[in-house]
Amino acid sequence: MMRVILIAAALLAAVVVGIGSFVIYQGASSTEARAFGDPFTLVDQDGKPVTEAAFRGHPSAVFFGFTHCPEVCPTTLFEMDGWLKTLGDEGKNIRAYFVSVDPERDTPEIMKSYVGNVSDRIVGLTGETAKVEAMAKSFGIYFRKVPLEGDDYTMDHTASVLLLKPDGDFFGTIAYEENSQAAIAKLKRLAGA
Template identity: 70%
Template sequence: MMRAITLAVGVLIAAIVGFMSYDWYRTSNAPGQAFGAPFALVDQNGAPITEQAFRGQPTAIFFGFTHCPEVCPTTLFEMDGWLKSLGSEGEDIRAYFISVDPERDTPEILKNYVGNVSDRITGITGEPDKVAAMAKSFGIYWKKVPLEDGDYTLDHTASVLLLDETGDFFGTIAYGEAQDAALAKLKRLAQS
């Protein structure tokens, strides 16, 4: 009996936390505004890009950096695979790779890096303070970690953010999430 009560309380707490998280995301931006703050950065071709790029179609965005040894290349490869697997179902989904290392990730470097993986994903970078403000407004964690050789790496959020066609938060795909689960989320996003 006590085990059943403990389980019920645990399920209730999980449901409350889930609802509060959803409600926070749902109400954290005004209706008609893109999730996160307005921004003015550049894409991998050096062209200006703003939050308007995240409106008018469903969007998948990932924050990372080109010197990343594992998480970023893996996630880009997976994103490209998911989009290919969706075929025509996912043709309206736009995908972006936003650098949290703009000091090293110039538009040219991003174009080569992303282009080696996918023609469906667009790289975004910009001035360090503008990138930092944009990433912070999206709730992205990142931190420079010095290496013994004087170089550095970055710890960062490893989830793909999903935005609906209005630019509003739709969900996430966690790093290492099963392909079937990721595809199901992207299919729901494409139909939103």
């Protein structure tokens, strides 16, 4: 009987310590700004250096894709531009980015032309392959090169738009082909974050 009491007391103590640790962690993490992803250095469509600081001080919508994408990327970029236009002044503080997961082909010049044909609100980002790979992985973005016939290839990649709060912390996602009204509602909430 005494053994059962000791085991029960030990379990109760473990639960109390666990709950206390969780409460302390939640209290500390709710007051500290926590950025999503690791620090990075890429270049924008004008060849200027861009770091994680670009995702601070304002809400951000970030999409990872590539310019040779046949459907998902151009569709998403057109939708992002449409969402931002629909928001008007309500979304004026949201900055939008298109990060290439195919930096071998997506030079700053190509990114500028590609993104510029869709929107003046979206900034293209690219860079050295290793830096792009590290940045994308730190944001939880899946991507891989898929060989095609001949020497060609395509890229398989995460198709969601990441939403980041002004402190750089994760806010949510907009899924590929998500209902436009739902996407705009998420962006409105992001704009107020």
